Amino acid sequence: QKANELSKKFSISDKLSEVIIRESDIIFGGVSGFVITSSDNIMAPNAGIDKSNSQGKLILYPYDPYLVAEQIKRKFFLDHGIHVGIIIVDSRLMPARVGTIGVAIACSGIEPVLDRRATTDLDGNVLKVTFQATADNLASIANHKMGEGDETMPLAIIRNSDAKITDRKISPKEMAISHDECLYVRGLKN
Structure with missing residues (x-):
């Protein structure tokens, strides 16, 4: 019933509606063709489900992306004896901006966020709320290199990032903020 209503309201298929409902933590609303959701604490159109370049299939986030990232990191160490950071990346739209950027769906082996509070800016002012999204910033670099079209570049290697x-x-x-604290979600509720 709910999938049928969602399908009609936002002009998407019943199949996609069902999967969006299953994969979403929260459904905020939407526009024709897209449902604005939160999935694994990431705001994403259609719960991050990708239906492009997939021959009619729906591509979902990994079931447990942090476990997947940990397993890849562990395998890389066992095979090569090198400690690396692994970031599972997806592309994302930013509000009021043209184009996509990268977002870290999950990571392992790197500190995902750098707390900059109590450090100073260029003018010597103490930062009170600033966190640097290391994993998301690196995900954007990787997304840029991997591309969005026919590049068929499934991974990127980033060296000397200082992560x-x-x-x-x-x-x-660690990479999420509660919806009650999120500037965008709070603003949309008003």
Whole structure:
């Protein structure tokens, strides 16, 4: 019933509607062809589901992307003896901007966020709320290199990024902010 309503309201197929409902944490609304959702604490059109370049199939985020990233990191170490950071990347639209950027769906082996609070800016002012989204910034670099068209570049290697390598398990909550604290979500509710 809900999938049928969503399908009609936003002019999408019943199949896509069902998968969006299943993959979404929250459905905020939408426009024709797109449902604005939160999936794994990432705001994304259609729960991040990709139906382009897939011969009619729907491509979803990995079931447990942090586990997948950890497994890739571990395999790389076992095969090559090198500690690396792994970021699973998707492309994303930014509000009021043209084009896509990269977003880190998950990561392992790097500190995903750098807390800049209590450091100073160029004028010596103490930063009070600034966090640097290391994993998302690196995801944008990778997304730029991998491309959005027929490049068939499934991965990118980023060297000398100064990202902090770590062996600790990364929690999905580290890269997310609650919807109550999110500037965009709070603004849309008003």
